[in-house]
Amino acid sequence: MDSLPILDRLEMGHRLRRLRTELAQTLAERWRARQQDLSAAPGEPVSRAFDEDAGEHLDFLAGAVEGGSLAAFEEYARWKSRVLASRALPAADLVQDFEDMEAWLEARLPSTGKEAVTRALRAGAQAAAEADTEIPGIPAGLSPLQAVQEQFLRVILRGERREATRLSLEALQAGHSIPDLYIEVFQESQYELGRLWESNQITVAEEHMATAVTQSVLARLYPHIEPTSPPQGNMVVTGVEGEMHQIGAHMVSDLFEARGWSVRFLGTNVPRAGVVQALAEHDADLLGISATMLFSVPNVVELVHAVRQKFGNARPRILVGGATFRLAPRLAGELGVESCVGDLRQI
Numbered sequence: 446m447d448s449l450p451i452l453d454r455l456e457m458g459h460r461l462r463r464l465r466t467e468l469a470q471t472l473a474e475r476w477r478a479r480q481q482d483l484s485a486a487p488g489e490p491v492s493r494a495f496d497e498d499a500g501e502h503l504d505f506l507a508g509a510v511e512g513g514s515l516a517a518f519e520e521y522a523r524w525k526s527r528v529l530a531s532r533a534l535p536a537a538d539l540v541q542d543f544e545d546m547e548a549w550l551e552a553r554l555p556s557t558g559k560e561a562v563t564r565a566l567r568a569g570a571q572a573a574a575e576a577d578t579e580i581p582g583i584p585a586g587l588s589p590l591q592a593v594q595e596q597f598l599r600v601i602l603r604g605e606r607r608e609a610t611r612l613s614l615e616a617l618q619a620g621h622s623i624p625d626l627y628i629e630v631f632q633e634s635q636y637e638l639g640r641l642w643e644s645n646q647i648t649v650a651e652e653h654m655a656t657a658v659t660q661s662v663l664a665r666l667y668p669h670i671e672p673t674s675p676p677q678g679n680m681v682v683t684g685v686e687g688e689m690h691q692i693g694a695h696m697v698s699d700l701f702e703a704r705g706w707s708v709r710f711l712g713t714n715v716p717r718a719g720v721v722q723a724l725a726e727h728d729a730d731l732l733g734i735s736a737t738m739l740f741s742v743p744n745v746v747e748l749v750h751a752v753r754q755k756f757g758n759a760r761p762r763i764l765v766g767g768a769t770f771r772l773a774p775r776l777a778g779e780l781g782v783e784s785c786v787g788d789l790r791q792i
């Protein structure tokens with residue numbers, strides 16, 4: 446994976462994604478055959494959503510290959526193990542899935558890049574076999590805003606928009622800064638929502654509701670952001686096509702505005718042509734691209750390419766951030782863009 450050029454990795458990712466339906470059938474057949482062999486074993490046979498699992502395995506495998514990161518697929522294997530274990534589904538199936546995939550893909554992939562796929566699957570199988578299925582909680586005792594954060598989380602999980610706004614404005618009046626509130630309270634609560642969903646303690650609907658409350662609080666705080674620095678230039682911030690996670694990009698937009706940038710925030714899942722048009726209309730000096738999911742790698746590459754093709758290499762500067770770039774840290778360098786691999790505190 447280390448030595449494979451990015452174009453070869455993208456080509457391999459594309460091939461892998463096309464095998465989705467066939468792979469789902471194959472994993473299902475192999476799994477059923479094994480269930481029959483085990484039919485004397487105690488316990489009810491478990492049904493599995495093969496379309497979903499095979500699609501997810503391929504999406505993340507492709508993303509790891511495209512991003513040039515073995516560690517990203519290991520991270521997926523650990524995450525998926527935790528998700529399965531917390532839903533009382535057998536995490537051991539995952540190791541078997543990856544072994545089945547390796548055997549099945551052997552005859553279906555070209556030699557260029559096949560080794561990268563094999564290595565990722567083996568690393569994934571090992572990570573799944575060794576995975577600790579305990580889900581870590583919020584690091585304790587780190588923030589003076591911890592009490593507010595805990596209260597905020599309880600309130601958003603109940604869907605109480607008014608109370609969430611009141612709490613946040615109260616913290617602001619008590620002298621806490623907007624960046625501190627964003628990171629210590631909202632970001633930590635959002636990350637905790639993820640862990641609660643992952644460990645099957647909240648439903649998708651509860652997670653959506655809580656996120657909607659956080660978004661409405663961000664909107665209520667916006668008028669309190671006063672640009673402090675002298676004007677820095679024009680900026681466009683967007684999430685890539687296919688990417689639904691928007692709050693990170695939203696926070697980045699607000700923070701850059703506070704630092705003197707004139708920001709146009711496009712939201713997320715924006716088609717490439719729309720981003721290019723917005724850059725031209727806003728005469729942008731800087732483009733901020735946000736991506737969370739590993740499977741967003743091809744859309745990040747295509748967006749950077751489209752921007753460079755239209756405007757050249759010098760302007761706008763491009764800054765990327767979000768979990769995708771933490772998982773695939775070499776990608777930004779390969780694309781010739783700046784990156785923020787941590788959170789807003791690093792900017």
Ligand code: B12
Binds near residue numbers: 628734765788
């Ligand atoms: C809310 C949420 C959703 C919502 C998003 C709604 C919305 N309007 O944003 C919805 C329901 C749409 C969603 C969907 C999915 N989600 Co989701 N989601 C989350 C959750 C709980 C919170 C995200 C969030 O708000 N984070 C808070 C922000 C502030 O943090 P941030 O994005 O990291 O941003 C900071 C930095 O990264 C950085 N940054 C970010 N962008 C940029 C850009 C620039 C330019 C810069 C400089 C910096 C920067 O600065 C920000 C501020 O510090 C996360 C949990 C998590 N750990 O993030 C899961 C999570 C990301 N989701 C996850 C999953 C699996 C999914 C789905 C696949 C679920 C599914 N089966 O459908 C889909 C994928 C959809 C898609 N195509 O994108 C997993 C990913 C696991 C993995 N292995 O990758 C997570 C981690 C949950 C979990 N613990 O299991 N999700």
